[in-house]
Amino acid sequence: RDHFHTFIGRNPRIKPHLQVALQSRNYARSANFKWLREEEVVYLVTLRHRIFLLQMLAIPSAAMLVVLLAAVSMLWFQLPPIWLSAPLVVGLGLLVWLRWNWIDFHNDWYVVTNQRVVDIDKIVLIYDSRAEAPIQSVTNTAIKTTEWGRQLSYGDVIVNTFSGPITFHDVPNPQATADMVLEQVNRSRGQQRGMDRVALKNSVRQAMGLPVSA
Numbered sequence: 001r002d003h004f005h006t007f008i009g010r011n012p013r014i015k016p017h018l019q020v021a022l023q024s025r026n027y028a029r030s031a032n033f034k035w036l037r038e039e040e041v042v043y044l045v046t047l048r049h050r051i052f053l054l055q056m057l058a059i060p061s062a063a064m065l066v067v068l069l070a071a072v073s074m075l076w077f078q079l080p081p082i083w084l085s086a087p088l089v090v091g092l093g094l095l096v097w098l099r100w101n102w103i104d105f106h107n108d109w110y111v112v113t114n115q116r117v118v119d120i121d122k123i124v125l126i127y128d129s130r131a132e133a134p135i136q137s138v139t140n141t142a143i144k145t146t147e148w149g150r151q152l153s154y155g156d157v158i159v160n161t162f163s164g165p166i167t168f169h170d171v172p173n174p175q176a177t178a179d180m181v182l183e184q185v186n187r188s189r190g191q192q193r194g195m196d197r198v199a200l201k202n203s204v205r206q207a208m209g210l211p212v213s214a
Contacts, residue, residue, distance in 0.1 A: 016153070016176035020046065023172075031109065035130065043184045044112035046177060047105065048170040049154035056101040064094045100124070110157075110168040112184055117159050119166050133161040138185045141178040149174075157181065 027045035036042070071087040107122040117138060119131040138161050145155025155174035159166045159181055171177050 016173040020173050020176045020180055041114045042111060043114060044180050046110050046171045049172045051152055052170055053105045056105055057098060060094045060098040064091060067091045067094065110171060112181055114188060117166050131166055133163055133166055135185055135188045137161040137163060141181055143174045143178055145174060
């Protein structure tokens, strides 16, 4: 482990790629992507940067604190118990809002497999959308960020394809994410070229009356 940390210290550019790879592995294990096909392997999975989760949780959390203080004040001043029903009802509503935001954040996935690039946008019981493009249709990637994004290491990764762009919004380590997308694209194209060569070779052998390779 010491050698590993020393290596990372000497090669800091590798660290974001490792973070994206490890995070992808953890997400792929916990997520249940029922739309995956047979022999389809998840290569990269990411969500928006966690700063946006904190942003979504900030308002209901602050409101819950206010409600809690109000309830404590009512107890302190020994107000009638019926009065406590108001902060209780509001508090339960805020808990639902908090949970809703947590689920909503974790329902928007950006996925790259050995077959396609996928953007999943889902709101529970309201909206469910999945935009996708074949991995071999990817032409290039671009990164768009802001000054805050550069400071906190997040930004948009725009995956350009023949059918139009698919944008990974506000993802952490955008440069490493874009690099890994292109890595999978190049790997997929290399595999396809190998399959094409085998198919061509088999066609020639078949025309010559020779056994074809499996």
